[in-house]
Amino acid sequence: MQNRPNHDPKGPNDPSWDDHTDVAVIGSGAAGLSAAIEARLAGASVMVFEKMPVTGGNTRISDGGLSAPENFMQNRLGVVDSFQLFYDDILQAGLGLNHPDLVEVFARHAAEAVDWIWSLGVRYAGRLDQFGGHSVPRTVTIEHNAGHEIIKALTTRCHQLGVTIHTRNTLARLVTESSKRVTGVCLSCKTQASANTPGPQTDGSAGRIRHIRAERAVVLATGGFGSDVAFRTCQVPRLDDTIGTTNHKGATAEGLTAALKIHAMPLHLSWIQLGPWGCADETGYGKGARFASYSVFPAGILVDPAFGSRIVNEWADRRQRSDAILKTGHACIGIVDDKGAKKEPDSLTSCLKTGKIRQFDTLAGLGAACNMPAGSLEQTVADYNQWTAQHRPDRFGKQTKKHTVPLDTPPFYAVRLWPKVHYTPGGLHIDTHARVMDLFHRPISGLFAAGEVTGGIHGASRLGGCALTECIVFGRIAGQNAAAIPPGP
C-alpha cells in the first residue's frame, strides 16, 4: 500500500469508522447549512461538523446584505438592472481574473437565492443599498443588518429535516481510499471542558479523534482565512498582525489546506480583500465600520488629513479604496454631513458616545481637530459640492449618482479609517457543479466545496453583498450534487 499522508485503508465495513452518513458537511455558515438542507431534501442523510462552540462563522456576524440583479426589491422600487450588468460589474472589480462560468451560474441564480432565504422566514429591510463597484442599487439587507438571522433560519430548517449539527468538531483531514475518492473525514472533537480551556479553538490538537464515513460525499464549507495571520502573511507579507481583521476567530485555513493536501487546485490566494471602512478606533467590524460603510462612503468623502484633500472615488470597489488609504501610510478621515449621517442613525448614536465618531459644527473645526492644513478641508468640500451639481465624472472618475449629494448640512461627522482584512476571494477551484478540481483539472471524486473556502468567482475583488448570495447559490448546488453521488463501494 502506498504511504500517502491522507490515504486511509478504512473500507465501508471497517469497524473503526466511528459513525457514517451519506453527506458530511464541514462548516456551519451560509454555504454549509444551505448545502446540508439541499442534500437532505434530495434524500441523503446529512451531518454537519463545526469546529467552533457556536455555529455560523462569518455569516453570523455579517451585515446580511445580499446582492442580486432583478431582485424583488428592485422590481418593487422600479430599479432597472440585468444579469449582464451584474456580470460585467463583477468582472470589472475582479480585474477579469474571475472564472466566467462560475460568475454566470452565480449571477443567474442570485435573485433566486434571495427569495429562498425569504422563504425560510428571514425578513428584509424595506430598502435597497448601492455599494462601491455596483452600477445600480441591488443589495437587499436582512432587517437590522442581522446576518445571524440567516443562520437561525437555516439551522431551524436543518433541525426540521433531521440534519444533525455537531459543534466543536474540527476537520483534521479528509479520508481518501486508494481510488482517491474522498470517503470520509477525520475530526478532532473537543468536549465542553477541553473546548473551554485557554488557547486557540482552531488547531484541534487537544481533541478526541473520530472518523466519519461519508457514503456519498463531503462538502467543504469552512469559510475564508482572514483571521489566519500566518497563512495570509505567507500569501501577502504586508498583511501581518499589524493589520486587523473583521473576521471571526475561526476564519483560518485548515479546511482549505486539508483539500490542498489531497492535491486540490488553489486559486487567487494572494488576492486578499481589505475593507476600506475598517475603523481605526475599534477592533474587528464594529459600529464605526458600519457607519463608514452605510453612511460615509455612499454619502460622504474620504480625506487624507496630511493634505485635507480627497484621495479616491468613494464609489470605487473595495480594493481601490483600501489601496488608496494604505498608500497614505496613515488613517484617513471619512466625513459626512448631517443628511448623510441619517442613513445609519443607530451606529452614529452609539459611536458618538464611544468617541469613534466625532461631531463638528463647522468644517474648519473638523479640519483643525484632525490636524489638516488650515483651510484645506473647506476648499476640498467646496470643490466637491460644486462637482455634485455638475453631473459629470470628477477627477477620480466618480460619477454623479442619485445619492451623491453636497456636504452642506452641519453638523459634520468624522471617523478615522484604516483598512482591515475582510474577505479572501481566493480558495479552492470548483467547477459549476461545485466539484473540487485537482491539480490536473479533474474533479476530486466525492469532494464538493462552496462559499468563501472556494476561489475564482470574485477574482481580484469582491463586490459588497456578493459573498452571502454566492454562498447560498453554490452551497445549494453542492448539496444537491453531493446527494446525487452513488454510495461508494
Ligand SMILES: Cc1cc2nc3c(=O)[nH]c(=O)nc-3n(C[C@H](O)[C@H](O)[C@H](O)COP(=O)(O)OP(=O)(O)OC[C@H]3O[C@@H](n4cnc5c(N)ncnc54)[C@H](O)[C@@H]3O)c2cc1C
Ligand atoms: C463583519 C462581516 C460582515 C460581512 N457582511 C457581509 C454582507 O453584508 N454581505 C455579504 O455578502 N458578505 C458579507 N460578509 C462576508 C460573508 O459574511 C462571508 O463571506 C460568508 O459569510 C462566508 O460564508 P461561509 O459559509 O463560506 O463561511 P462562514 O460563514 O465563515 O462559515 C464557515 C464555518 O466553518 C467553520 N470551520 C472552519 N474551519 C473548520 C474546520 N477545520 N472544521 C470544522 N469547521 C470549520 C468556521 O468556524 C465557520 O463556522 C461579511 C463578513 C464579515 C466578517
